[in-house]
Amino acid sequence: MPPRHSFTLTDLAARLNVSVTTISNAFNRPDQLSAELREHILAQAKQLGFCGPNQTARSLRTGKTDVIGVILPEELTYYFEDAVATQFLSGVAQVLDENGYRMLLLPESSLSESGGREPAVDGVIVYGISHNPMLAEHFSQRGKRVVTVEVQMNDIPCVLIDDDISTYHLTRWALENTPRDFAPVIVSMRNGDWAQHHDGPPPDIAPLRRLAAMRRALSDAGFEPDDVPVVVNATMSRDGLDELLPEWLDNEQKRLFLCMSDTLALNALRLAERSGLSIPDDVRLVGFDGVSEGQGRSPQLTTVYQDNRYKGRIAAQMALGKETTNKAILRSFIIYGESCPAR
Structure with a gap:
């Protein structure tokens, strides 16, 4: 049978006599199905020319993108070289992975050059000291969940230490x-x-x-x-x-x-x-x-x-609405090393 490019999730569910949720899980949450059932669904989808759910259509239908943006004040290179930043982003990624979300890195320079186009995200984490303090309020006013990290701004949820x-x-x-x-x-x-x-x-x-x-x-x-x-x-x-x-x-x-x-x-x-x-x-x-x-x-x-990784986890949980506090203040402790020893 030639591929049918207009074949939908509902069509495949009806063809295989399973629920739409089961078909969606086969593509997006394989841990919810047995290996045999998932392989059968994917094999039938491939034969019918169905490549998976249309994420754009889903976003338009539900208003959700399953994406959290992380606004970064510096250029991207810095965040791959700085140990504190990489640990923080790792913590964010862990929580998003656990909840079926994706992370979109948004350098501030890219937002200023976007010509007013809004990134397709459900929420944003503003990490560090923004060059444009109004960014957090901008996204908050548009109904996005916003969390600032290391910065406290009015009533916007924040993660501090x-x-x-x-x-x-x-x-x-x-x-x-x-x-x-x-x-x-x-x-x-x-x-x-x-x-x-x-x-x-x-x-x-x-x-x-x-x-x-x-x-x-x-x-x-x-x-x-x-x-x-x-x-x-x-x-x-x-x-x-x-x-x-x-x-x-x-x-x-x-x-x-x-x-x-x-x-x-x-x-x-x-x-x-x-x-x-x-x-x-x-x-x-x-x-x-x-x-x-x-x-x-x-x-x-x-x-x-x-604990920068934990800080990232808390920020992500707040951005997903899974943490009820409006302000998280995390503990730190002193390490007494040799660069400044006791007398």
Whole structure:
């Protein structure tokens, strides 16, 4: 029989005397059928020229796409190179796989170049610090489920970590366990210098929460926070500090680098080692994230550990409507490594 391109799911179900759901499961949820029944359905479909359910027609009929978009502020390359980002996306993917959904990665640049065309998604996860803060509200106003991660915006559901608490305790511990002849330097991620370049109230974002926590800890330890320099890595690249940090690495002054991420701390550590400085005798460092690269090297990085994969799972569950909370605040803990040891 020649292929019938207009053959439908309902036609095949009637031909095989099974339900439409059974036919759909054969293509989309094979775990719901016996191997024999699925093979029989697929063989008959192939013989009749039926390639599977028409996803476009289904989406138009039901208004659902079974797709969750993840809006990314940086270019895609970054998310395949950064350990924190890849762990987060892995957690999102696990939950979507478990629920029969797909993930659509949406760099912000692609949205601005789309000419106003909306991506076909049921919901979106805004991961990190958006260059366009209105994106989350834009999708929310169009009835999409929206979840922000590491950023809190009005009443939009969000996933945060207790980074202000853990940053404070790690900074205070590092200061108390570092000799006073070490001068502290804050190494900040992008947007950590918001107040220097923007007017108005600052947004509730991770870099500013961590910066405020560091300054509280400095003040409580007897330092004048405004006198502590802040080195800002304006890019998200691993080597963004190569031109900024060398002036702070010399044998005349010992330094304690308070870094807002492990990526920053590891880069500073690499530059210090390249300069022939001893860690922790000449330079001490603390980071944030607990990535395996910092824990599998010597000296081991002193840092805050956060479960990025679990953070991705919670964000995905909220985007699917399977998590009822409007704000998830996840726990973190300190890893006491060799880059800033106890006295």
